[in-house]
Amino acid sequence: MTTPGSAVLRGSLRLTRRRLVVGSLFGIGYQGGEALVPVLIGVVIDRAVATGDAGGLALWLGVLAATFLVLSLSWRFSARYSMYAAVEVERDLRMRLGRRILDPRGGAEAGHLPGAMISIATSDVRYVAGVADMVPRAVAAVVGVTVASVALLTMSVPLGLLVLLGTPPLLFLSQLVSRPLERRSAAQQEEAAQAAGVAADLVRGVRVLKGIGAEEHARERYRRVSRRSLHATVATARAQGGYEGAVLALNGLFLALVALVGGLLALHGSITVGELVSAVGLAQFLAGPMQSAGDIAAVWAIGRASAVRIAGVLEAPWAIAAGETIPAEPVRGELRLESVAEVPGGPGVDLVAVPGTVLGVVADPPAAAALLAWLGRERDPGGGRLLLDGRPFADLDPDALRGAVLVSAHDADLFGGTLHENLTAVAAGDPSGAIAAAAADTVAAALPAGHDTAVAERGSSLSGGQRQRVALARALAAHTPVLVLHDPTTAVDTVTEARIAESLRELRADRTTVLLTSSPALLAVADSVVVLREGRVAATGTHSALLRDDAAYRATVLS
Known part of the structure; x- marks a missing residue:
């Protein structure tokens, strides 16, 4: 039965098979030449040294030198093509992973x-690329063993049979002792990935951790996961050391047996002195191919464990159902939710964002997170449906839909680069109006190099309020038919917030805007406000009317 990991390995090897074939051919030249060297030395001894033939000595020394030249060039080009193959596999797998992770249907990151x-x-x-690098060596090792075996059979049938019959069990034992290494390698890679993930998560939220005084808890969390990763790594290193020691011992015993049998044959006159020298040299030569066979088994075991993890990402189920229809042009911007629920049969949300209006939505954090995920097409709701201009989200192409409905999350990240590059990253036309509306012009004015000031990754070089204003300006500059903003001004002072609210309404006068917030300043400019409680619409009306008539709403937005 084909496993996902095996499919990834085989697919990678098929991709670069031309380079693997060429590399293997050169590898055959290298290992074949290596195997011929002790044979030629034995010929030199029997046909030149023992007979005193100077001409014969010169001839066979020339043949030996030519063999060295061929095998050295073969090794060079075999290594080159093996490396090319490994690089090609690396590039292909990273491109495939990148495409899967960035696929608009999502789902690849689930659980990671x-x-x-x-x-x-x-x-x-x-x-996995290391497996491709080892294939030419594996082919060359098999050829090397074959050449050595044929040479030994020619000199002595018992020696040749010993090698031919002894090598397969030796390779089987090498594969057998590699299985614990494969298991420990898979566990070690998983723990290392978890440690890296926790580290990235903690670094990203370091300001929040400091703000709530949770540094010690975070350190302890990382200590635990790092300690597990260390233990898994040590266990893997022990397994690899034990494996390599076992393979070395098996090879040593086998080669000692070959040398012993050859010596006994020479003592009984069954082989000549030159053939004895060749037999000992071939026995020593066989250590290389057999060690390569052991290395190949280890690389294959580790590569297969990694291939399983790669396959888990590549074959992850899609997060959303994706259609192929493009939204009708021009997009009017009517956003409608019909009985949308987290789970089938659960409480449903019904609301309509009328084209060209500002709709305020007040919801608790879980409901707000679910609404953002649905509108941003990160996942589908458990029940009900969402529609844009009467067309279900599930029928629309995700990329085209996101071009019409832009969701700007509360924690939107900025990119490494200049302030200007961040402000104009998705701009449709002149972004100056959006920059002014979001009060991002004051951010540029306060920075040493203005719009050319470098911004660190995720905007960590800016204050919280500056990051929010830049992210809001970037979202407004896209001028999408529908814009969903989640708490865009929580880190902004009240005066600036009021200015942003008025400017936002003016800039988005002919487009649909959804404000998912509890900010009184933003809700005051909304045409209508919807209050969500326990997964349902609990109240609707204008901000002023809800303040007057709904005590729970008043407590939420004025607290």
Whole structure:
């Protein structure tokens, strides 16, 4: 039965088979030449040294030198093509992982922390590429053993049979002792990915951790996961050391047996002195191919464990159902939710955002997170449906839909680069109006190099309020038919917030805007407000009317 990991390995090897074939051919030249060297030395001894033939000595020394030249060049080009193959596999797997992770249907990241995804795309890909690098060596090792066996059979049938019959069990035992290494390697890679994921998660939220005084808890959490990763790594290292020691011992015993049998045959006159020298040299030569066979088994075991993890990302189920229809042009911007619920049969939300209006939505954090995920097409609701201009979200192409409905989350990230590059990343036309509406012009004015000021990754070089204003300006500059904003001004002072609210309504006058917030300043400019409680619409009306008539609403937005 084909496993996902085996499919990834085989697919990667098929991709670069031309380079693997060329590398294997050069590898055959290398290992074949290596195997011929002790044979030629034995010929030199029997046909030149023992007979005193100077001409014969010169001839066979020339043949030996030519053999060295061929095998050295073959090794060089075999290594080059093996490396090319490994690099091609790395590139292909990273491109496939990138396409899957960025696919608009989502789902690849489910169950993985960001750091774990990075570990899969780097370390695991490198281990799988290592399998491709080892294939030419494996082919060359088999050929080397074959040439040595044929040479030994020519000199002595008992020696040749000993090698031919002894090598398969030796390789089987090497594969057998590699299984614990494969299991421990899989566990070690999983723990290492978890440690990387936790580290990335903690670094990303370091300001929040400091703000709530949770640094010690965070340190302890990382200590635990790091300790598990260390123990798994040590266990893997022990398994690898034990494996390599076992393989070395098996090879040593086998080669000692070959040398012993050859010596006994020479003592009884069954082989010549030159053939004895050749037999001992071939026995020593066989250590290389057999060690390669052991290394190949270890690389294959580790690579297969990594391939399983890669396959888990590549074959992850889609997060959303994706259609192929493009929203009708021009997009009017009517956003409708019909009995949308978290689970089938659960409480449903019904609301309509009328084109060209501002709709305020007040919801608790879980409901707000679910609404953002549905509108952003990160996942489908358990029940009901969402529609844009009367067309179900599930029928629309996700990329095209996101071009019409832009969701700007509360914790929207900024990119490494200049302030100007962040402000204009998704701009449709002149972004100056959006920059002014979001009060991001004051951010540029306060920075040393203005719009050319470098912004650190995730905007960590800016204050919370500056990051929010830049992210809001970027979202407004896209001028999408429907814009969903989640708490865009929580880190902004009240005066600036009031200015942003008025400017936002003016800038979005002919487009649909959904404000998912409890900010009184933003809700005051909304045409209508919907209050969600326990998964249902609990109240609707204008901000002023709800303040007057709904005590729970008043407590939520004025607290």
